Amino acid sequence: xxxxxxxxxxxxxxxxxxxxxxxxxxxxxxTPFLSPYHxxxxxxxxxxxxxxxxxxxxxFVSSESKRMIIAPSFYQIEQQxxxxxxxxxxxxxxxxxxxxxxxxxxxxxxxxxRDRFGDIIESEGxxxxxxxxxxxxxxTLHLTKIKRSKVVLQKTEDKIMAVxxxxxxxxxxxxxxxxxxISSFYKISRAKAVNYIQAGFVKVNHKVVxxxxxLCNNMDIxxxxxxxxxxxxxxxxxxxxxxxxVEGHRYx
Numbered sequence: 169x170x171x172x173x174x175x176x177x178x179x180x181x182x183x184x185x186x187x188x189x190x191x192x193x194x195x196x197x198x199t200p201f202l203s204p205y206h207x208x209x210x211x212x213x214x215x216x217x218x219x220x221x222x223x224x225x226x227x228f229v230s231s232e233s234k235r236m237i238i239a240p241s242f243y244q245i246e247q248q249x250x251x252x253x254x255x256x257x258x259x260x261x262x263x264x265x266x267x268x269x270x271x272x273x274x275x276x277x278x279x280x281x282r283d284r285f286g287d288i289i290e291s292e293g294x295x296x297x298x299x300x301x302x303x304x305x306x307x308t309l310h311l312t313k314i315k316r317s318k319v320v321l322q323k324t325e326d327k328i329m330a331v332x333x334x335x336x337x338x339x340x341x342x343x344x345x346x347x348x349x350i351s352s353f354y355k356i357s358r359a360k361a362v363n364y365i366q367a368g369f370v371k372v373n374h375k376v377v378x379x380x381x382x383l384c385n386n387m388d389i390x391x392x393x394x395x396x397x398x399x400x401x402x403x404x405x406x407x408x409x410x411x412x413x414v415e416g417h418r419y420x
Contacts, residue, residue, distance in 0.1 A: 173209055175376055183213045186238045190220055196239040198251065200283030201226070201298070203233060205374035210236055221245070226286050227252040227298030228330040233286035251301040252286070256294055256324045259317040266314055268420055269396070271295050274314035278307070289330050290420075296328050334399065334417035341412050344402070346370065346390075347380040353390065353398050353416040369393040 173180055189195045199210070207224060214222050223245045226234035235250050259266060271288050275297070286298035299307060308321050339352045350370060351361040361380075368376050371391045372384070384390070386402040397419045405413040 172212070176206075176209060179206060179209060180213065183210050186210075187214050187220070190214075190238045190240060194240050196237060196243055196249070198249070199236045199238075200281075200300070201233045201235055201286040202283070203374040207234055207236060210238070214238055217241070225250045225252060226330070227254045228287055228289055228296070228328050230330045231287050231298065232330060232332075233298070235286070252298050253301050253304045254324050254326070254328065255297050255299055255304065255307065255321050257297065257314075258294055258320045258322075259314070261293060264315065264317045266295065266317060268295075270314050271297065274311055274319075275307075278310050280307075287330050289328055290333065291328050291331075296324070333420040335420055337416045337418065338403075339414050339416060340407060341414060344384045344412060344414070345380065346372070346377060346382040346384060349384050349400060349414070350390065350392060353400075353418075354392055354395050364392060 186197045186199070190197055202210070211222060214220060216222055219241055220238065221241050221243070222236060222238050224234045224236045225247070226232065227250075235252060237245055237249060239245065257271060268288055268290065275285060276282070280303060284300045284303050289296045304323070311319065311321060313319060337353075339349075341348050341352050347358055347361045347365060350356070350365065351358040354361070356364075364370055365380050366378055368378055369392060370377060372382065373389050374391075384400045384402075386400070388400045389397060390400055391397040399417040399419070401415040401417060403413050403415055407413060
């Protein structure tokens with residue numbers, strides 16, 4: 169497996185340990201919240217079989233970030249086994265408008281590890297976040313304010329659809345190389361883009377990519393550490409000077 173998931177050897181070792189515990193010790197293993205790429209690694213290392221099952225849930229309908237349960241096939245997995253609470257975050261919108269990044273910053277400021285909570289979704293003017301049940305009480309006690317807004321947290325049983333919102337920007341680039349796309353999308357110099365890529369600060373589809381010559385593909389999800397995520401869209405259009413017309417769909 170190592171040759172397929174270079175750079176993820178530590179995680180692959182953990183997954184193989186999960187497999188051994190479930191298969192030979194008959195344990196039910198529940199993971200933290202995982203990115204789609206890490207979910208893919210687990211499914212590749214532990215395919216469903218007569219002996220083992222891999223089940224996933226992220227708290228929302230069509231979640232991106234999910235927890236996974238690896239267990240012997242005779243276990244009957246139920247919703248509550250994932251230990252996920254969907255939390256509604258309410259605030260006085262007439263005084264301030266919060267953004268996805270504000271909610272993320274508020275959670276991270278409490279010292280909570282990123283894998284203890286999943287997607288942050290905005291729906292009908294409110295924010296929702298899927299969290300590990302074990303941290304829910306801590307959140308209600310300590311997350312009382314985000315920026316200048318007082319916030320109220322409460323559990324919800326509503327089925328929330330995880331729909332991402334985007335701000336769309338058009339860019340003209342000379343190449344679809346990763347360094348040039350990162351430079352254009354994030355409005356930084358190409359030299360700085362190269363440094364960020366080589367330092368491992370850039371991910372493509374949730375996987376670190378350090379090759380500046382990587383050619384971006386339509387619908388790739390790009391992220392730059394501390395700068396946010398943008399979906400790359402190839403419009404299949406060219407300018408008169410044969411440059412590429414592409415779109416960056418920035419996650420809000």
